[in-house]
Amino acid sequence: MTSLRRVFGTLVCCSWSFASLAQPPQEPVNKILANLNGSLKFSVKQFKGTDLISQQIFGRNSSLQTNTGTWNLQLKQTLVPGHPEAVDISASFKIEAGTAQSSAVDASFNFSQWNPDNYVLVPASVYNGNRYRVIGNGYNPDYPKDMYYNPSVPLSISNNPRLSIEKGMVSTVQLQTGNAATPAMCFFSEKEKKGFIVLTGQQTRLGNNGLTISENAGKDSCYFGISAPAVRKLAPGFGDFHKSGDLAPDWKTGDELTLRFRVYVFNAESIPALLTKFMEVRKDLSGPNHPRNLVPMSKMFEVVSTITRGRFVQVPAGSYYLPENNNDFQLGWVSGMMNTYPMLALNDEKERKQVAAELDFVVDKLQGKSGYFYGGITAGGEIRPEKMHPDFKPVQAMVRKNADALLWFMKHLMLLKTQGHGNIIKPAWETAAKKLAAAFVRTWKKSEEFGQYIAPETGEIAVYNSTAGAIVPAGLALAADYFRNKEFLNVAADATRFYYRRDVQKQGLTGGDCGDISQDANSESAFGFLESIMALYHYTGDTQWLKMAEVQAALCATWTISYDPVFPENSAIGKLGSPMAGAVWASIQNKHAAPGICTASGDYLFKLFRATGNIKYADLIRDIQHAQAEAVNMPGHITTDNLIGSSMERIQPSDAEGKGSIGNFINTRNSWTETNGILMAMELPGIYLRPESRKLYVFDHVEAKILENAKTWTILSLRNPTDYDASVSVMAETEKQAGNPLNYTAFVNWPKVKVKAGETIKVKINKAGVASLL
Incomplete structure (x- = not known):
C-alpha cells in the first residue's frame, strides 16, 4: 500500500502495510496482544539522515541477513509474577558479522483492527491522540475570530504531535522518551473493553529511545514502536516543530544493544480505568526513585x-x-x-x-x-x-x-x-x-x-x-x-x-x-x-x-x-x-x-x-x-x-x-x-503518623522511624541529614480521626520539632499529637 502521509504538516511518501510486516506468534506476549488483535515484531531500520530507506524484520528464527551484515536477536519473555496481564520483554540485538550504516533497532506493536476512537496516551505529550482542531504554528497562537462568543467552538490546540482528525491521511507521532513524564505509550479500546500500556526505559548506550505511533490512512491499522535510538524527522517545540538533528549510528561486527520493556493488556471499562491502571504501574519498570534530602x-x-x-x-x-x-x-x-x-x-x-x-x-x-x-x-x-x-x-x-x-x-x-x-x-x-x-x-x-x-x-x-x-x-x-x-x-x-x-x-x-x-x-x-x-x-x-x-x-x-x-x-x-x-x-x-x-x-x-x-x-x-x-x-x-x-x-x-x-x-x-x-x-506535614497501625510517612527532608509504640504515646527517632537546621511539623492522628476531612488551616496547629543539621534525636508523641524531645 502506497499513500501520502502528513508528518507534522509535511507531506512525504510512505509505502507499508501491516500485512507485509506479519511474523509468527511469539508467546507469551502475543497471547495477551491477541486480545487487541495485536502482534509484536522486531526489525532493523536504516536511515539516510532522518529518512527511513529500509526496514528489515526478524522472522521465524533469530537471524536476519541484510545486504551488509548478519544480525542476531535474543528474545526473552517473562510473565510478571502475580500479573497474568503483563509480560517483561528483553530483546538483545547483535550484529554478528559485517556492518550496518545509519541503523536503529525497533520493536513495534501492530494492531490490525484499529479504531480511531481509541483513546491514545503518551504521558505529558499526547492525550486522546491530540485529535483536535489545530490553530497557529508557534507559542501561544492568537485565537481566530470564530472562537469568540461561540458556544459550539471545538476544542482547539496548538501545533503539537497528533493523530489526524482528517480522513484518508496517514498520521504519525514521533517522540523521544525525554518528551514523556513516563516513557510509555498507552491506549484504551472502548470496543474491546481493553487497555494497553507499554513501559520502556529512557535510554540505551545510544541515547534516548524513540516512541512512535503511526496510523494508516484508513485508520484501521496502527503501530506503537520503540526504537533505539530515537530517529525523528522533526522534534516538537512549543507549538511548532524543528529538524530533530537525530542520527542513527553505524554498527560494526560485535556491536550489541538490549531493549527492555513491559507490556500490559488488561480489562478496562473506560478511560478512567486506563488512567488508574497507569498510575498503579508507572514505576514498575523503572523501580523506586531516590529523592534526596536537601532543604528542610x-x-x-x-x-x-x-x-x-x-x-x-x-x-x-x-x-x-x-x-x-x-x-x-x-x-x-x-x-x-x-x-x-x-x-x-x-x-x-x-x-x-x-x-x-x-x-x-x-x-x-x-x-x-x-x-x-x-x-x-x-x-x-x-x-x-x-x-x-x-x-x-x-x-x-x-x-x-x-x-x-x-x-x-x-x-x-x-x-x-x-x-x-x-x-x-x-x-x-x-x-x-x-x-x-x-x-x-x-x-x-x-x-x-x-x-x-x-x-x-x-x-x-x-x-x-x-x-x-x-x-x-x-x-x-x-x-x-x-x-x-x-x-x-x-x-x-x-x-x-x-x-x-x-x-x-x-x-x-x-x-x-x-x-x-x-x-x-x-x-x-x-x-x-x-x-x-x-x-x-x-x-x-x-x-x-x-x-x-x-x-x-x-x-x-x-x-x-x-x-x-x-x-x-x-x-x-x-x-x-x-x-x-x-x-x-x-x-x-x-x-x-x-x-x-x-x-x-x-x-x-x-x-x-x-x-x-x-x-x-x-x-x-x-x-x-x-x-x-x-x-x-x-x-x-x-x-x-x-x-x-x-x-x-x-x-x-x-x-x-x-x-x-x-x-x-x-x-x-x-x-x-x-x-x-x-x-x-x-x-504538608513534615511527618505523618498513625500510632495505632504504626503507619509513618515522612514528607520533609529528614529521616524518621518508630522506636517504641505504646497505647498513649509513640517514640520516634528523627535524623536531619541536611546542611540546615530544621523545624519539622508533625501530624499524628488516630484511624478514626483520619476518616474526617482535614481542615484547610489545620497546619496552623501542627506541633514543630527542632532538629539541627546532622543531628539525630528522639521524639515522644502523645495521644493528643503533642511532640516533646527525650
Missing part, C-alpha cells in the same frame, strides 16, 4: 518568605507584593493573591497589614461590574486585557484567574479567623468574594459551563470550552461554607460532575486554564480539578467524590515524572546530580517540566492519601516536593544564579528548545515556583 521544609519557608518580604511595593496602581519580575500586577494563576497567603501565615503584624493592603487593592481596582475580576493591571494603573481579538469588546479576563481569586480569597478569610484575626476582615472583602461566587453561579445557570475567557464588565463568556474552570468548584465550595449558601455548593457539585463527565471520562484530559496556551491538555487544570473534587468531599463527605478524585489523581500522575531521568553530564542538572522524579510537566504545548504544581501545595493529594490509605498519593506529592527542592537556588546548589531561595519554572528533559537546552536551568526566577515551594512547606 522549614528552611524553604524561611528563604522564600525572605524573598517575598522584600518585594512589597507601592506604585501608582496601588500596594501589593510583586508577582513576577516586573512591577505590574497579575491576579491568580502564577502570582497575585497567592504569594500573600504564606505571608499571612507568618502571623506577623507588618505582613498582615501589607496583605490587607493588597486585598484592598484587588477589590478596589480589579473587580468589574459583573463581579468578575480583571486579570491584571500595570503599575501605572492600566487594566491588562487577555487573549483579545481586535473585533471584540469589552476587555476579557481568564476564567482561571477568577477561579484562583475566589479560592484564595476564601482561604485568606479562613486563615485570618483561625489565627484569631477575624476582626480585621473588611466587609468589602467579603462582599467582593461573594459577588465573584455569585457571578460564577449566574454563568453556570446561563451556560452550564464557565468558559475559558470572560468579560468582567458584562459577565459574558467570551471564549467557551476547555477546563479553564477547573478550580471554580473548589472556590464555590469554600464560599458555600463561609457564607452559608447552599446554592454555591449545589453549583459546585453540578459543575464538577459536568467537567468530570465531559473532560475526564470522555476525553481523558483537562486543559486550557493557562494564559500562555490554547485549549491544550495541561497539568494545571488536572491538579486544579483535583482540588475541586476534594473540596466537594470535604464539605459533603460523599464517597462519590473520592472515587472521582482517585481517577483525577491518576490523570495528575501522567503529568509527573515517575523516574529519575538521566541528563547530559555537562548540563546544570547533570552536574548537580539532581534526581528529578516529581517534576511536573506543563502542557502538551509547553514541553518542559517544572518544580511543583502551578500554583498550589498539592495538599489535596495528602488529603486523598488520608482518606484512602493509598500510599501512592503520598509518594506522588513527596516526589513533587523533593523535585521542587532540587530546583531551588541554595549555597553550593546553584540553579538560578539569582537570590538564595529563588527558583524558576524550567526543568527540561526534552529537546523542545534544542538539544543544548536539555538539563539546563534558565537563569531567572519565577515567583510561582517559589510560592508553591513555600505552600508545600506550610500545608
Whole structure:
C-alpha cells in the first residue's frame, strides 16, 4: 500500500502495510496482544539522515541477513509474577558479522483492527491522540475570530504531535522518551473493553529511545514502536516543530544493544480505568526513585518568605507584593493573591497589614461590574486585557484567574479567623468574594459551563470550552461554607460532575486554564480539578467524590515524572546530580517540566492519601516536593544564579528548545515556583503518623522511624541529614480521626520539632499529637 502521509504538516511518501510486516506468534506476549488483535515484531531500520530507506524484520528464527551484515536477536519473555496481564520483554540485538550504516533497532506493536476512537496516551505529550482542531504554528497562537462568543467552538490546540482528525491521511507521532513524564505509550479500546500500556526505559548506550505511533490512512491499522535510538524527522517545540538533528549510528561486527520493556493488556471499562491502571504501574519498570534530602521544609519557608518580604511595593496602581519580575500586577494563576497567603501565615503584624493592603487593592481596582475580576493591571494603573481579538469588546479576563481569586480569597478569610484575626476582615472583602461566587453561579445557570475567557464588565463568556474552570468548584465550595449558601455548593457539585463527565471520562484530559496556551491538555487544570473534587468531599463527605478524585489523581500522575531521568553530564542538572522524579510537566504545548504544581501545595493529594490509605498519593506529592527542592537556588546548589531561595519554572528533559537546552536551568526566577515551594512547606506535614497501625510517612527532608509504640504515646527517632537546621511539623492522628476531612488551616496547629543539621534525636508523641524531645 502506497499513500501520502502528513508528518507534522509535511507531506512525504510512505509505502507499508501491516500485512507485509506479519511474523509468527511469539508467546507469551502475543497471547495477551491477541486480545487487541495485536502482534509484536522486531526489525532493523536504516536511515539516510532522518529518512527511513529500509526496514528489515526478524522472522521465524533469530537471524536476519541484510545486504551488509548478519544480525542476531535474543528474545526473552517473562510473565510478571502475580500479573497474568503483563509480560517483561528483553530483546538483545547483535550484529554478528559485517556492518550496518545509519541503523536503529525497533520493536513495534501492530494492531490490525484499529479504531480511531481509541483513546491514545503518551504521558505529558499526547492525550486522546491530540485529535483536535489545530490553530497557529508557534507559542501561544492568537485565537481566530470564530472562537469568540461561540458556544459550539471545538476544542482547539496548538501545533503539537497528533493523530489526524482528517480522513484518508496517514498520521504519525514521533517522540523521544525525554518528551514523556513516563516513557510509555498507552491506549484504551472502548470496543474491546481493553487497555494497553507499554513501559520502556529512557535510554540505551545510544541515547534516548524513540516512541512512535503511526496510523494508516484508513485508520484501521496502527503501530506503537520503540526504537533505539530515537530517529525523528522533526522534534516538537512549543507549538511548532524543528529538524530533530537525530542520527542513527553505524554498527560494526560485535556491536550489541538490549531493549527492555513491559507490556500490559488488561480489562478496562473506560478511560478512567486506563488512567488508574497507569498510575498503579508507572514505576514498575523503572523501580523506586531516590529523592534526596536537601532543604528542610522549614528552611524553604524561611528563604522564600525572605524573598517575598522584600518585594512589597507601592506604585501608582496601588500596594501589593510583586508577582513576577516586573512591577505590574497579575491576579491568580502564577502570582497575585497567592504569594500573600504564606505571608499571612507568618502571623506577623507588618505582613498582615501589607496583605490587607493588597486585598484592598484587588477589590478596589480589579473587580468589574459583573463581579468578575480583571486579570491584571500595570503599575501605572492600566487594566491588562487577555487573549483579545481586535473585533471584540469589552476587555476579557481568564476564567482561571477568577477561579484562583475566589479560592484564595476564601482561604485568606479562613486563615485570618483561625489565627484569631477575624476582626480585621473588611466587609468589602467579603462582599467582593461573594459577588465573584455569585457571578460564577449566574454563568453556570446561563451556560452550564464557565468558559475559558470572560468579560468582567458584562459577565459574558467570551471564549467557551476547555477546563479553564477547573478550580471554580473548589472556590464555590469554600464560599458555600463561609457564607452559608447552599446554592454555591449545589453549583459546585453540578459543575464538577459536568467537567468530570465531559473532560475526564470522555476525553481523558483537562486543559486550557493557562494564559500562555490554547485549549491544550495541561497539568494545571488536572491538579486544579483535583482540588475541586476534594473540596466537594470535604464539605459533603460523599464517597462519590473520592472515587472521582482517585481517577483525577491518576490523570495528575501522567503529568509527573515517575523516574529519575538521566541528563547530559555537562548540563546544570547533570552536574548537580539532581534526581528529578516529581517534576511536573506543563502542557502538551509547553514541553518542559517544572518544580511543583502551578500554583498550589498539592495538599489535596495528602488529603486523598488520608482518606484512602493509598500510599501512592503520598509518594506522588513527596516526589513533587523533593523535585521542587532540587530546583531551588541554595549555597553550593546553584540553579538560578539569582537570590538564595529563588527558583524558576524550567526543568527540561526534552529537546523542545534544542538539544543544548536539555538539563539546563534558565537563569531567572519565577515567583510561582517559589510560592508553591513555600505552600508545600506550610500545608504538608513534615511527618505523618498513625500510632495505632504504626503507619509513618515522612514528607520533609529528614529521616524518621518508630522506636517504641505504646497505647498513649509513640517514640520516634528523627535524623536531619541536611546542611540546615530544621523545624519539622508533625501530624499524628488516630484511624478514626483520619476518616474526617482535614481542615484547610489545620497546619496552623501542627506541633514543630527542632532538629539541627546532622543531628539525630528522639521524639515522644502523645495521644493528643503533642511532640516533646527525650
